[in-house]
Amino acid sequence: MENMIKQASVPPSVKKEVSSQAPRSWDRVQSSVSAFFVEMAQIFRFTVKFFKELVRRPYEFGETIRQCYIIGYRTLPLVGITGFIMGLVLTIQSRPTLKEFGAESWLPAMVAISIIREIGPVITAIICAGKIGSSIGAELASMKVTEQIDAMRVSARKPFKYLAVTRIIATTLMIPILVIFSDIISLMGSFIACNLQGEVSFTLFFYHVFEKVNFIDLIPAFIKTIFFGFAIGLISTYKGFNAEKGTEGVGRSANSSVVTASLLVFIIDMIAVQITSLFY
């Protein structure tokens, strides 16, 4: 009887809504999946276009160098400060545990290996994805919605070549350099942290570092930073070029550039670690 009352109290329109919810959410899933694959295909086409335009004349050397300056030089302070704090904090946090095991002398080597192999490249790439990715995404999206990209096209200049290719080259070249710079500053931060609670000479600290860190440790880390740079440049230019819906689209494009590029950095890192582990 109670069930009957409950059933009767549900209006027919609501019933219909409830019964149609399942197919509607299924439709939503389907459209999300298809949108994802469409976007993947578009990114693939964008990548192919990049490689085609990369080798095709005319080469925009001047703009590439300008972008290297903007992306590289102007990101140095941020990357430097972050790197310094990273080295300092990692050393301070690791010291008590190592002290407990009587392995305090391993501190420089442990911090150096962590920074060079993993933390330095990934954290620097994430910071660059935030700063450079959002800046490229917002700039290109703003150019798209204010018809500046169309203006380039009708003035017989190739906007893809001038705006996208130059920026992707610049991020691919500059992010590995920024990572090396960040690693060096991090080790300096670590050296200072070691001296906060003890006394270690500069020579002894770096003797311990290079005793354990081999040249072979640097190669996989350096190679993956090239891919990080390429991914950040590619995603942010792609998002900028495909911005829609006015100023709202500019914000969305900047945000989406950062989120997607950061996610890609982690995915590339995961793949790189798997590949590296096959050889070491």
Added chain:
Amino acid sequence: MTHAAPLKAKPINPTANTENALEVEHLQIAFGPLQVLKDINLKLKKGENLVVLGRSGSGKSVLIKCLVGLNEPDEGKITLQGKDVSTLKDQDLELARQKIGFLFQGSALYDSMTIRENLEFPLMGKIKLKEQEINALVEEALGNVGLLDAIDKMPSELSGGMRKRIGLARTLISKPEIMFYDEPTTGLDSITSREISHLILEMQKKYNTSSIIITHDLECARITGNRVLILKDGIIAAEGTYEEIKNSKEEWISTYFQE
């Protein structure tokens, strides 16, 4: 800028110049279910200013973007100086684009560049010019629009009217044979609008360009147009000189002019 005598485009004698700078046949374009342009046929004669009038959302901007290749039409043929645009390869299309100029509704000045760099930009992709020649062209173009003082300013430092003029100078610097103006007077006060309209007319006379001017500003149409078309429901619904259109007995056209 002052004008001693009021300028107004005179109707071109249709028999005097039979050569077409641009020809459009059966142009159609749809965005999803919305058919924006249904069947557009038009001819732009050499040295002529053709004004396309229409209400907001009538497809004027879509039409002009199809003509310069920014939108790809679903159907139809566009012939630019005797060449079918749809059959042109990328390189030939770029060469064809070097002969056209486009003034965007919002001017589309490059925000990150100075006015000088904005004007130099279209020249960089073309024939190799010496620095002195580029400087001379930039100064001439800015002089034409009366804004030589703004050469080292950034676009953000300029007013709407000044941006429009700089946009016009940037478009004209590469000496295009066909000009496209997308709402050249939108967002400007009536005095500045009139100045821009007169400037368009002056530039047409100075460089002998053929132009298509998309607008809903009747004053601009009156000043600049040798011939006027009205776009309605995706087709060209009326055609004639400004006076002919204005004096039309058709009720919908007279309503248009009363607004």
